[in-house]
Amino acid sequence: MNKEFIQDGITNKVTRVEDSDKLSIDAFDLHYKNKFGIVAGYLPRDSKHIGKWLSNLVKLANEAWQKDSQVCYEPSVQAMKDMLKLP
Secondary structure, eight states: OOOEEEEOTTTOOEEEEOHHHHHHHHHHHHHHHTSHHHHHTSSOSSGGGHHHHHHHHHHHHHHHHHHOOOOOOOHHHHHHHHHHTOO
16 A cells, blocks of 8 residues: 655644545646636645645735735625625
């Protein structure tokens, strides 16, 4: 049996991958590489880095929010925020 390990980009948890799981990982990687954001160049090319990229993006957004809490949302985003009753 093939023993391969993967590391989650957000939690850094290491998990052993069984042969049956490898197929679904390969299918995901193929699907991921054909996404518009990958082709356009604004998402990381390797799916293993998407968790870290997203964590950094959230960190930057939170820092920007702390600097200027008077953020103006697009009308559709404001409507969604109001609907969800977010602060």
